[in-house]
Structure formats: C-alpha cells, structure tokens
Amino acid sequence: MSIDLELAPKQKRAAGERCCEPVVYPDVQRDHAIRMAEVAKALGDPIRLQLVDVLRKHAGKVCVCELVPLFDISQSTLSHHLKKLRDAGIVDSERQGLWAYYYVIPDALKELSAWLS
C-alpha cells in the first residue's frame, strides 16, 4: 500500500549543486492513489460523511425519506450528495416502489481505511 522509494540523504549542500537526486515514482501506487483520492474526495463534505455514517451504522438499507429530515438541506441537494457517493462507488441504492433505499457497498472504504491505518 505504500511506495518503495529511496530518497537522497537530507543535508545542506552548497548552492549550485543539486540538493537531491531525482527519484523515480513507481506507477503502481498511482492507480491506488487516484482511487483512494476519489473516495476521500467524496467523503470530503460534512453532509456526505454523515450520510455514510448513518448508512454504515444501519446494516440494512435506509430509505431516503429517513435521511432528508436529518440535514438542513433541500431534498434535491441531498439527492445530489447521494449521487456523488454513488459515483464514487461508496454507496448503492435500490428502488422499491416510491421509495429508494441506500446502503454502503461492503469494502468500499477498505482500501482507504487500510492505507490510513
């Protein structure tokens, strides 16, 4: 999950010399970084983070109509946030008649969580 990278020793050098050797950044990590940043970005809004918190707490699926009164935002804004979470692959939804039920996709946060700890 972390990169293999040898950095040049850190020490003051005379100006005119290179302060450090250029380092090659392995491409392996880049894909993971892009994916994890995508997830982190989706969590980078207080309302979306709280949405995920509520959904995670309930093992089952949660109806949108139960989510709306939790926040001081309009229904359309909430729907927008849910779409962001869907696009990031963090949650998914099921339609049942008029209602839409949302749930956190298992292991969606696993990669980021593992990297952070």
Place this chain on the structure above:
Amino acid sequence: MSIDLELAPKQKRAAGERCCEPVVYPDVQRDHAIRMAEVAKALGDPIRLQLVDVLRKHAGKVCVCELVPLFDISQSTLSHHLKKLRDAGIVDSERQGLWAYYYVIPDALKELSAWLS
C-alpha cells in the same frame, strides 16, 4: 465515533401518511464530521494523497526539493498542495536555510482512520 440514532421501521405505507418519523440528529457528531471531512477533502486529490504517502513513509522530515521531481506539476502547484495539507492540519514544515522540510503531524489522520475502520 458513530451517532446514536433510531430510525423508524422501514416498510411501505399508504401515501398521505408520513413514511417515517422525523429524527433528531445529535450535534455531537457534527463537529467530528466537519473535522473529518476537512481531512478527507485535503486527501481528495491524488497528488496530495501521494504526498502524504511519501511523508508518512519517511519518519523524518522530507525536503521539498525531493518532492518536486516526484510529480509532473510545477513547483508552485506543489507548494499550493502543501499549503492545503498544512491548512488541513495534516502536515507541518520547518525551514532550514534555503530548504523546507515537511512532515506529517502525528495523529493527524487518527480520527478519520478510526472512523473508517
């Protein structure tokens, strides 16, 4: 780290009735959510996430001049990203002569990490 919240039972009801009881959202969680979302937002860019990855891997402090060649961005853009990470309280820096050394603030990612796992 998670909220205390009792949701109404989920079942289809006749239209005209409320689909669910309004729920009170505890304010306690809100502060945590705002703080964690701030951290997540700062990590919501691939370059910044990789920056934190490099800094975390090196227990010591890392010179900016060692970071520049790792990414295909200008020095000013890198400096901008480092400022974002500083503003989010994830990293800090020390000046030593011409060089600036960055490091991850211990436990800066702790709260978010704990919530994610």
Place this chain on the structure above:
DNA sequence: CTATTACATCGACATACGTGAGTGTTATTG
C-alpha cells in the same frame, strides 16, 4: 384518469479548486 408522493434531474448561481507563469522573499555563494 387525476392527484399525490418520493425521488432524480435540470438550470442557474456564487464560490472553491487545480494549475502554471510570474514575482517576491530569504538565505547562501562568490
């Protein structure tokens, strides 16, 4: 069929973001 309900989408707006070129600042070299 009509009305209503639950939810998604569209349009619009102000703000924030990522980026680079250029400039400023500070410290070191000669």
Place this chain on the structure above:
DNA sequence: CAATAACACTCACGTATGTCGATGTAATAG
C-alpha cells in the same frame, strides 16, 4: 554587493462544487 537557489505567494483562467427552485418521472391512492 550581485548572483543564485529554494520556496511561498499572487494573479489569472477554466473547471468543478454545493446549493436551491423548478421540473421530470415513476408509482400509488382514490
């Protein structure tokens, strides 16, 4: 002092974001 080097900051630009009101779209009720 003048030149240079490392880094931060300013300005500008196109794009993305969060928000709401309004509209669209299904499904249910009567």
